[in-house]
Amino acid sequence: MIGRSHIWVGVAALFFIFLLLPLLLVVLFAFTNRALTNFPIDELSLRWWRAMLEHPQFAPSLRRSLTIGGGVALVSAVVGTAAAAGLARLPRRTATSLLAVLSLPMMLPPLVLAVSLATFYVSLGMQLNLFTVTASHILLTQPFVILVVYAQLRDFDIRILESARDLGASPLKAFATVTLPIIAPTVLGAALLAVAISFDDFVITFFTIGSGNTLPTLIWGMMRSSVTPMVNAIGTLILAVTIISTLLGLSLTRYRG
Amino acid sequence: MSTAYRSALLVAPSLLIFSGLFIAPTLYFLLVSFWRFESYELIREFNLGNYGEVARDYVALGIYTLFIATIVSLSAVTLGFIYAYIARFKAGRFGSIMLFVALISLFGGYLMKVYAWRTILGTEGIINNALLGLGIVSEPVTWLLYNPPSVVLTLTNFLFPFAMLPIAASMRGIHDSELESARDLGAPFTAILFDHVIPRCKTGITTGFALCFLIACGDWVTPVLVGGRMTMLGNLIAAQFGEFLNWPLGAAMSFSLLATAFLVVLTFSQVMRVFDWR
Numbered sequence: 206m207i208g209r210s211h212i213w214v215g216v217a218a219l220f221f222i223f224l225l226l227p228l229l230l231v232v233l234f235a236f237t238n239r240a241l242t243n244f245p246i247d248e249l250s251l252r253w254w255r256a257m258l259e260h261p262q263f264a265p266s267l268r269r270s271l272t273i274g275g276g277v278a279l280v281s282a283v284v285g286t287a288a289a290a291g292l293a294r295l296p297r298r299t300a301t302s303l304l305a306v307l308s309l310p311m312m313l314p315p316l317v318l319a320v321s322l323a324t325f326y327v328s329l330g331m332q333l334n335l336f337t338v339t340a341s342h343i344l345l346t347q348p349f350v351i352l353v354v355y356a357q358l359r360d361f362d363i364r365i366l367e368s369a370r371d372l373g374a375s376p377l378k379a380f381a382t383v384t385l386p387i388i389a390p391t392v393l394g395a396a397l398l399a400v401a402i403s404f405d406d407f408v409i410t411f412f413t414i415g416s417g418n419t420l421p422t423l424i425w426g427m428m429r430s431s432v433t434p435m436v437n438a439i440g441t442l443i444l445a446v447t448i449i450s451t452l453l454g455l456s457l458t459r460y461r462g
Numbered sequence: 463m464s465t466a467y468r469s470a471l472l473v474a475p476s477l478l479i480f481s482g483l484f485i486a487p488t489l490y491f492l493l494v495s496f497w498r499f500e501s502y503e504l505i506r507e508f509n510l511g512n513y514g515e516v517a518r519d520y521v522a523l524g525i526y527t528l529f530i531a532t533i534v535s536l537s538a539v540t541l542g543f544i545y546a547y548i549a550r551f552k553a554g555r556f557g558s559i560m561l562f563v564a565l566i567s568l569f570g571g572y573l574m575k576v577y578a579w580r581t582i583l584g585t586e587g588i589i590n591n592a593l594l595g596l597g598i599v600s601e602p603v604t605w606l607l608y609n610p611p612s613v614v615l616t617l618t619n620f621l622f623p624f625a626m627l628p629i630a631a632s633m634r635g636i637h638d639s640e641l642e643s644a645r646d647l648g649a650p651f652t653a654i655l656f657d658h659v660i661p662r663c664k665t666g667i668t669t670g671f672a673l674c675f676l677i678a679c680g681d682w683v684t685p686v687l688v689g690g691r692m693t694m695l696g697n698l699i700a701a702q703f704g705e706f707l708n709w710p711l712g713a714a715m716s717f718s719l720l721a722t723a724f725l726v727v728l729t730f731s732q733v734m735r736v737f738d739w740r
Contacts, residue, residue: 213552217560220545224563227578227619228571230588234581242581244591284475291472294465307476310484312672314680314723316696317716318484320703324494324713325487328504344483347476376468401569407683412703421573428577428687440574447570455565 228444235437242434253434257442260435262423269335270404270419276339277346277403282396284343285350286388290380292351293358304355308348318345319412326413333415341413342406346399353395353458357388394457397450405447495713504709512714520695520715527679527695527719528726530610534617535625535674541618542626542670547659550633551641561630568623576687579616583607583688608690616688617678624677625670632666633659661737668734672727679723680716695719 234242238250257263288307292300310318319341326337361384369379407421414422420443427436495512498505516524545564549557582588585602593599606612636659644654660667682696695715702712 213548216544217548217553217556220541220548220560221563223541223619224567224622227575227582228567230581231571231574231578241586243586243588284479287472288476291469291474294469294472303473307480310480312676313488314676314696314719316680316682316699317720320699320709320712320716321487321491322483323703324709325490328490328494340479340483344479347479351476398569405570405572407573424573424577425683428573432580436577440571440577444571444574448566451566451569455562 231437232441232444234434235441237434237437240433242432242437253438256433256435257438262418263439266418266420266423269414269417270421273335273339273342273410273419274400274403276335277342278396278400280339281343281346281350281399282392285347285395286354286392288347288351289354289358290384292355293361297359300355300359304348304352307351310344311348315408319409322409323412333413335414335417337413337415338410338419341409342399342403345406345409346402349398349402350392350395353398354388354391357391357458358384361387390457391459394454397454397457401447401450401454404450405443491713492717494710495717497710499708499710502707512711513718515711516714516718520698520718523693523698524695524718524722528722530614530617530694531675531678531723532726534614534621534678535671537614537618538621538625538674539629539667539671542622542629543660543663543667545622545626546630546633546663546666549630550636551638561627564623564626564630568627572620573683575620576616576684579612579619579688580607583612583615607688608692610689610692613684613689613692613694616684617681620684621674621677624673628669628673629663629666632663636662656737664734664737668727668731671730675727675730676723679719679726 230242233246235253236249236251237246238248238252239246292303295303322337322341323333326333331337366379366383369383370376374382405421407425410419411422411425418426420439424436424439424443427433427439494504496508496510498507498509498511545560549560553560580587583606584590585604585607587607589606590599590602593603640658641654644658649657679694680696680699682694682700685692685694685697699712699715699719702708702715
């Protein structure tokens with residue numbers, strides 16, 4: 206039996222290597238002092254992080270990524286929480302099917318979604334800019350927010366709310382003083398998951414931004430021309446932001462799939 | 463205010479975003495696929511020319527794309543099943559950590575994961591580093607990267623959590639006692655696997671396959687970064703909105719791809735029904 210269980214440990218270890226090695230290498234080579242992303246690394250240095258900070262495109266790209274991420278988080282949190290509150294009042298089956306419908310954009314190849322959105326915006330005479338990117342991201346992030354917040358509201362003890370109403374609170378006041386404080390961590394966590402999705406997105410952004418770069422489109426350009434470990438530095442930054450906001454988001458929402 | 467009315471009001475903004483940014487653009491895109499582009503102008507006349515062009519020039523590429531996407535999705539589902547199985551039945555408390563790691567990797571690092579494989583497989587990459595260092599080869603091995611297998615490997619790596627998480631979710635419903643009693647009654651491992659575990663995970667397996675397939679068949683980043691001269695249909699779709707600037711053809715390619723992709727997913731879910739009677 207001991208031999209058996211060792212096999213499972215071995216297989217699990219191989220999976221961890223397969224899953225994590227690529228990302229670990231990206232991070233490791235961000236700290237090389239050489240110009241190539243391979244071994245040996247003579248010594249760890251911040252050379253490529255300095256190069257990143259000095260790159261003229263870096264600050265504006267970071268600013269755009271943060272602007273989009275912030276807008277996405279705010280709007281999808283508000284809209285998504287409202288929708289989740291609406292769904293929580295419906296019979297469970299109706300709510301589940303509505304949720305499935307709202308998740309449909311995730312079932313489309315991102316490329317197809319991106320080019321159809323871009324075609325739509327341009328045909329409406331809209332300028333492609335940060336607004337069009339933000340709107341497109343919200344379409345993708347709102348199902349996550351609704352799903353996570355709905356999961357909590359569904360198990361919410363409605364009697365607390367009813368007693369607030371019995372004591373004379375208006376629906377809005379009852380929501381603000383009873384429901385919101387209870388679900389606030391979940392909403393914040395869901396918003397952080399939305400940030401992670403938005404900050405990492407390349408395909409939708411690439412087609413709907415018009416001009417200017419976000420961090421992912423910036424490194425896309427770099428990967429296709431001269432590759433230096435600066436790509437790793439920016440990539441590590443993107444990874445750090447998405448992983449930290451995912452971790453915070455998952456722990457705040459206590460959502461486990 | 464009635465409950466139904468209030469619910470509708472609360473869900474309305476979400477539905478508005480959904481219809482305005484998903485239904486409307488998709489329907490419009492479908493219309494565009496029947497129009498044509500002439501000297502940078504969209505001619506709004508119904509014609510089937512774009513689909514004719516797809517049928518004439520791009521069938522082989524389309525089949526190739528679906529073929530690659532099928533291999534990728536089957537690999538991701540198989541690996542995902544094994545991983546989910548270990549996490550659920552073999553890893554004990556460590557299982558939830560295994561799932562958590564995969565869940566985190568779902569939300570980030572798309573470009574970086576693809577790019578990392580260049581670092582691993584390239585002529586200057588770490589595999590060649592190791593092979594040269596150990597004296598196994600004297601020249602860097604060039605066939606590791608910039609070919610279809612490296613695209614399959616990279617996409618499988620990226621799509622793994624999309625396949626694994628739905629399967630893990632459906633495994634949560636299986637109780638240890640069910641498998642234990644089967645084992646006590648003398649059922650061999652394969653019988654438990656095929657008669658019990660897989661049929662119970664059918665929904666998860668099908669969902670995982672569908673997610674992987676729909677993302678893989680439309681991918682164009684991976685072939686560009688690690689595929690060398692390899693082209694998938696996604697590369698040509700992307701090009702219709704860039705250098706070639708032919709939206710109607712791009713739209714027709716997109717809908718042809720979608721239609722055939724849904725057929726493949728449907729076929730897969732039908733094939734999974736062989737586990738029904740057990």
